[in-house]
Amino acid sequence: MAKSKDENFFQNVYEVVKLIPAGRVTSYGAIASYLGSKGSARMVGWALIASHATSNIPAYRVVNRNGLLTGKQHFESPDAMQASLEQEGIRVKNDRVVDFDKLFWDPAKELL
DNA sequence: TCGGTGACTCGTG
DNA sequence: ACACGAGCCACCG
Numbered sequence: 001m002a003k004s005k006d007e008n009f010f011q012n013v014y015e016v017v018k019l020i021p022a023g024r025v026t027s028y029g030a031i032a033s034y035l036g037s038k039g040s041a042r043m044v045g046w047a048l049i050a051s052h053a054t055s056n057i058p059a060y061r062v063v064n065r066n067g068l069l070t071g072k073q074h075f076e077s078p079d080a081m082q083a084s085l086e087q088e089g090i091r092v093k094n095d096r097v098v099d100f101d102k103l104f105w106d107p108a109k110e111l112l
Numbered sequence: 113t114c115g116g117t118g119a120c121t122c123g124t125g
Numbered sequence: 126a127c128a129c130g131a132g133c134c135a136c137c138g
Contacts, residue, residue, distance in 0.1 A: 009134095028120055032133090038121090039133040045119035046135060064120065071119030 009035060013047040014054060016107050020061045023088045024105035025097055027065045034107040049074055060084040067100030 012035050020026055028041040037043060044062070048071060051057035060081040064070045072081035072095065082092040091098035 029122095032120085037133080040135095041120035041133080042118065043120095043134055048119055059119080062119075065122095069119090074119055 009037065009043065010047045010050060013044055014051055014057055016111070017048070017051070017057050017059060017062060018055075019107070019111060020058060020105055023090060023103065025061050025063055025067070025085070025090065025100065025103050026105045026107065027063060029065055030104075030106050030108065031062070034111070045071065058084075061088075061105075063097055063100070067097035067104075069095045069097070 013031060016026075016031050016034060028044040029038070031044045032038055032041045035044075048057070048059040048062060051059055052074075059071065060075070062071070069081050069085075069092065072078050075081050082095070085092050085097065090103060097103060
C-alpha cells in the first residue's frame, strides 16, 4: 500500500526542522524548496501546525522569509516562541529575529 | 462537489 | 518604497 505522498512531505518537514541546530533559524520557503515543493511554503506551515500533535518539533526555529515570528500565535502562548528562541541565544526584537541573515540555516546548503 | 482559508513567497505596477 | 494579485496545496463546512 502506497502511502499518500503528502504524509511523506509532512514527515520530511519534521525531519528537517528537527535537524535545525540550536541557535539557528530557517524559513518556510527554504524547507519547501529543499523538499522540492518550492511554491508550497504554506504547506510547511500547515505541517508545523500538525507537528504540535506529533513528536517534539522545534517549530519555533522556523520563521517567515523576513525573520518575523508569524506563527507565534499558534503556540501555547504567543510569547512561547520568542522565549524559546531567546533560550537558544537568539535575540528577538518586535517579533523579528535579530541578525536573521546570520542565523539563517539553509538545509539546501548547510545540510548538503 | 465547491468554495473559502491559511505558520508563505515572488512578481508587477 | 508600498500595495495588490497570483501560485501553491491541504483542511474544513
